[in-house]
Amino acid sequence: MRVELRETPFEPLVELECHQRMSTGLAGRCGATAIFIGTMRDFNDGDAVQGMVLEYYPGMTEKYLRRIVETASREWPLLEVLVVHRVGELRPNDPIVLVAVWSEHRAAAFSACRSIMEELKSKAPFWKRETTAAGSRWVEHNTPG
Amino acid sequence: MTVHVRYFASLCDRVGRAEDRLDAADGLTVAGVWAALHREMPLPPNVLAAVNMEYAGLEHAVRDGDEVAFFPPVTGG
Numbered sequence: 001m002r003v004e005l006r007e008t009p010f011e012p013l014v015e016l017e018c019h020q021r022m023s024t025g026l027a028g029r030c031g032a033t034a035i036f037i038g039t040m041r042d043f044n045d046g047d048a049v050q051g052m053v054l055e056y057y058p059g060m061t062e063k064y065l066r067r068i069v070e071t072a073s074r075e076w077p078l079l080e081v082l083v084v085h086r087v088g089e090l091r092p093n094d095p096i097v098l099v100a101v102w103s104e105h106r107a108a109a110f111s112a113c114r115s116i117m118e119e120l121k122s123k124a125p126f127w128k129r130e131t132t133a134a135g136s137r138w139v140e141h142n143t144p145g
Numbered sequence: 146m147t148v149h150v151r152y153f154a155s156l157c158d159r160v161g162r163a164e165d166r167l168d169a170a171d172g173l174t175v176a177g178v179w180a181a182l183h184r185e186m187p188l189p190p191n192v193l194a195a196v197n198m199e200y201a202g203l204e205h206a207v208r209d210g211d212e213v214a215f216f217p218p219v220t221g222g
Contacts, residue, residue, distance in 0.1 A: 038222050054221070055154050057214060060198035085221065097222050117222060125195075126221025127154035138155040139220045 001073065003065040003083045005056065010084060012037045012098040019082045019100065026102050030079050034109035036099040036117050042092035044139070047132045052090045057125040061087075068119040072101075075115070076108035083116065085126070146171050146209035148178055153216035156192060176203040178213050191218055 002019065016035060020026060042049055069081045080102040090096065099116050103109040121142050128139040150165040157163050165182050173181065175196065179188045194201050195214040207213060 056221075057151075057153055057195075057198070057216070060195060060214070063198055121219075121222040123200075123219065124221050125153070125216065125219050127217065128220045129154070138158075138217070140155075141218060142220050142222065 001066075001069055001081045003062060003069060005062060005085055005087050007086075007088045009090075009094050010086070010098075012084070012095045015082070015084055015098055016100050019080075020102070023080045023102070026079055029104065030102045031104050032102070032106040032109040034101045034103075034106070034113035036097070036113050037095055038097040038117075040090050040092050040094045040096055044130060047134070049092065049130045049132055051092075051131040053129045053131075053136075054087045054090060054096070055127045055129065056087050061125045064124045065120065068116055068124065071119070072112040072116050076103065076112040078103050078108060078112055081112070081116070083120070085120075085124075087126070146173075146207075148173070148207055148209075149212045150178060150182060151212065151214040153214065155217050156189070156215055159186070159189075171209070173207050174203065175201055175205045175207060175213060178207055179215065188215075189217075192216065193218065 040052055065083055078101055082100040084098045086096050099113055101109045101113040129136055130139055148167045150167055152160045152163055167182055169181055175194045192215050196205055196211050
């Protein structure tokens with residue numbers, strides 16, 4: 001299991017491939033991999049968005065991400081989990097988050113990937129401040145799904 | 146007791162600073178910490194709180210040396 005915050009842009013599919021190659025216990029055992037990649041849009045609430053800053057609570061954010069993954073690992077039989085989340089300055093089309101879950105069968109992988117993502121959205125301390133033509137503003141709430 | 150208080154995101158902007166140090170008598174709750182520092186500004190209704198990096202309710206008892214954080218609803222992912 002690996003949880004990581006990144007200050008600079010990352011390539012989710014490269015991360016995924018590297019992590020899978022390093023996780024030697026997966027070969028032959030893993031029958032299902034579910035992934036979610038969240039990407040920055042260039043619009044929100046009807047306005048064009050030029051950039052975004054992701055603030056977090058150093059210490060608490062990492063702790064909550066680990067806890068979310070541990071909770072999912074108790075609920076489903078998972079072989080491996082990878083979570084990478086951006087912080088700092090982002091531009092449209094930058095990947096924000098990667099959640100990857102490996103398991104023997106698809107039900108656990110699909111369910112755990114969705115659950116980790118929803119818990120992350122509702123509990124992990126991150127805050128988005130987006131820049132539009134009118135200036136910068138805090139995003140007050142996430143979209144429902 | 147002494148409490149380290151932190152503010153994040155839009156709440157940091159509203160308060161005008163990222164942190165405070167509060168010296169107060171023992172027995173304060175999380176809500177009491179806010180009230181002691183912000184007599185002019187009631188705690189906004191949607192604000193979340195954490196004590197020592199764990200989510201905490203407003204009635205949670207605060208102890209000497211605790212780090213108390215206040216922040217708006219989270220918007221990650």
